[in-house]
Structure formats: structure tokens, C-alpha cells
Amino acid sequence: MPVAPACPIALTAYERERLKKMAYGHKTEHRIRQRAQVVLLAARGRSNARIAREMGLHRDTVRTWRGRFAAHRLPALSDRKRSGRPPRFTPLQTAQVKALACQLPPESGTPLARWSAPELAREVVARHIAPTISASTVRRWLKQDAVKPWQQQSWIFITDPAFRPKAERVLDLYARTWGGLPLGVDEYVISADEKTSVQARCRCHPTLAPGQARAMRVNHTYGRGGALAYLAAYDVHRAKVFGRCEPTTGIDPFMKLVAQVMSQEPYASAKRLFWVVDRNSVRPEAKP
Structure with missing residues (x-):
């Protein structure tokens, strides 16, 4: 039988x-590079048989890509869309799984504090939403809507009726404003707080430095030095921290922190110095 002539290619x-970028680009996929090279050689007038020999391909492969390019040009060098495997789950089942993940486990009688992907998969099967489902499928569906039931975040309602006026004064100070007027260059804002029950501990044996083929070695035993309270003052606009450790908290340790700050410049000669503290930092009695 006579062989059909090769499709002429004019670029x-x-x-x-x-095509040159596709054929010789370092990041081009191998199959795309081969197809581009086939078209470039065909544009030089070479036969399918010669292109097949030079590139180590079957003649039918060369004929296929040469014909596709001649018919549809550059878009034809990409892979055709495939139907793929039919979906195992319906959109309704996907929505039901996401809705279940947005419910608290106790609402369904499950003795859990938070959902995990494996627990959700078991609950889906138990509720007959789907006959079987894997944890990875559940995790992939939840990722589409950024649903993460295994995470938690603490929050609290504001119960103080005077919270807004109190917060406004603090926020104004942080924005260098007081009484509707901007603060001067010789006016400063200090925010102070405390961290109680800090364990003072030291290792019983020194840490060994790493060496060749050896990791750093840290001994797990330590000696207890008791509990301390750390008091800190932060200059909001100059990003400077003052701190001290005390055996306990209360008005006396707090006044030592105030004296530590006020004995230094530029605070000692400041026109005004605003301290932002909570009640626990300045109450007379000390914490146990």
C-alpha cells in the first residue's frame, strides 16, 4: 500500500x-521536549523515518505528533485531557463530611475533645455517610476549605462594662497620644508585667560539645533552684526592656522595678512617664 506523505510543517x-525553548529548556518535561524536537526537525523538511532514527522513536510516534501540530499548532503538543477514574464519592457526601467536621464531637456522643482525620473517617462510616473512606481523603477534603478540627484556639468574652474607655486610653498612649494631644519628645510610655513561678534550674553535668560523627550531648538531670518571679518593663516607643528577678511579686518588687527604670535617663528627667500595668502588679499583698 502506498505510504501517505508526511504533513509539511511551516513555522x-x-x-x-x-519550540526552541521547549526543546532545549532545562526545566522542560522530557515528553514535551521530544515533541518539540520532532516538530523542529519536521520543519526542516526531514521525513518521519529519518526523524525516528535520529531520535530513537517509533515512526508512528513521529507521525502522530507531526500530524497533531499541523492540525492544531502549539496547543496540540500538550497531553489531552483524560476522563480519569469515575468519582467514588458524591458532592453530597463531601458536604456531609465537612459539616460533620464542623460539629463538636460531644454533640454526636463521641468521647473526644477534638476530631482527627482517622476519627472522622470512622464516624463517617458509622453514620453510613459512605461505606468506606480513608483518613487521607477526609484530610484532603477539609484542606479545600481550610477546616482544621484538630486545632484549637483559646478565647474569652470581655465582661468589663468599662473596657472600652480603659482600652482607649492604653491604645492612645501606644499611638503616642494623650487627651487628644500628641506626646512630646520628653514623654514616654512604659508597659510592665510579671511572670510568676519561673523555675530556676541548672544541669547537674555540663553539656558536651559536638564532635566528628557525634551529636551534642545534654544530660537530662538538673537541680532545682526554686521558683522566681520575673518583672519586666518595656519602653513601647523605644523598644527597650528592663527586667529583674524577685522571690515573689507584689508592690515592693514592683517599686524596685520602677526605681530601676526611673534611675536611668531619659526617664529620670522626663516631663511625663506613663506606666501601663494590671492590678496584679501593684496590689499590696504578695503572691504566694
Whole structure:
């Protein structure tokens, strides 16, 4: 039988430039590079048999990509869309799983504090939403809507009726404003707080430095030095921290922190110095 002649290929300047980038680009996929090289050789007038020999391909492969390019140009060098495996789950089942993940476990009688992907998969099967489902499928569906039931975040309602006026004064100070007027260059804002029950501990044996083929070695035993309270003052606008350790908290340790700050410049000669503290920092009695 007579062999059909090869499709003639004539390239525009844009197509030739694109094909060269596809054929010789370092990040181009191998199959795309081969197809671009086939088209470039065909544009030089070479036969399918010669292109097949030079590139180590079957003649039918060369004929296929040469014909596709001749019919549909550059877009034809990409893979055709495939139907793929039919979906195992319906959109309704996907929505039901996401809705279940947004419910608290006690609402369904499950003795859990938070959902995990494996527990959700078991609950889906138990509720007959789907006959079987894997934890990875559940995790992939939840990722689509950024649903993370295994995470938690603490929050609290504001119960103080005077919270807004109190917060406004503090926020104004942080924005260098007081009484509707901007603070001067010789006016400062200090925010102070405390951290109680800090364990003072030291290792019973020194840490060994790493060496060749040896990791750093840290001994797990330590000696207890008791509990301390750390008091800190932060200059809001100059980003400077003052701190001290005390055996306990209360008005006396707090006044030592105040004296520590006020004995230094520029605070000692400041026109005004605002301290932002909570009640626990300045109450007379000390914490146990």
C-alpha cells in the first residue's frame, strides 16, 4: 500500500522561538521536549523515518505528533485531557463530611475533645455517610476549605462594662497620644508585667560539645533552684526592656522595678512617664 506523505510543517517566528525553548529548556518535561524536537526537525523538511532514527522513536510516534501540530499548532503538543477514574464519592457526601467536621464531637456522643482525620473517617462510616473512606481523603477534603478540627484556639468574652474607655486610653498612649494631644519628645510610655513561678534550674553535668560523627550531648538531670518571679518593663516607643528577678511579686518588687527604670535617663528627667500595668502588679499583698 502506498505510504501517505508526511504533513509539511511551516513555522512562524513566534512558533519557532517557543519550540526552541521547549526543546532545549532545562526545566522542560522530557515528553514535551521530544515533541518539540520532532516538530523542529519536521520543519526542516526531514521525513518521519529519518526523524525516528535520529531520535530513537517509533515512526508512528513521529507521525502522530507531526500530524497533531499541523492540525492544531502549539496547543496540540500538550497531553489531552483524560476522563480519569469515575468519582467514588458524591458532592453530597463531601458536604456531609465537612459539616460533620464542623460539629463538636460531644454533640454526636463521641468521647473526644477534638476530631482527627482517622476519627472522622470512622464516624463517617458509622453514620453510613459512605461505606468506606480513608483518613487521607477526609484530610484532603477539609484542606479545600481550610477546616482544621484538630486545632484549637483559646478565647474569652470581655465582661468589663468599662473596657472600652480603659482600652482607649492604653491604645492612645501606644499611638503616642494623650487627651487628644500628641506626646512630646520628653514623654514616654512604659508597659510592665510579671511572670510568676519561673523555675530556676541548672544541669547537674555540663553539656558536651559536638564532635566528628557525634551529636551534642545534654544530660537530662538538673537541680532545682526554686521558683522566681520575673518583672519586666518595656519602653513601647523605644523598644527597650528592663527586667529583674524577685522571690515573689507584689508592690515592693514592683517599686524596685520602677526605681530601676526611673534611675536611668531619659526617664529620670522626663516631663511625663506613663506606666501601663494590671492590678496584679501593684496590689499590696504578695503572691504566694
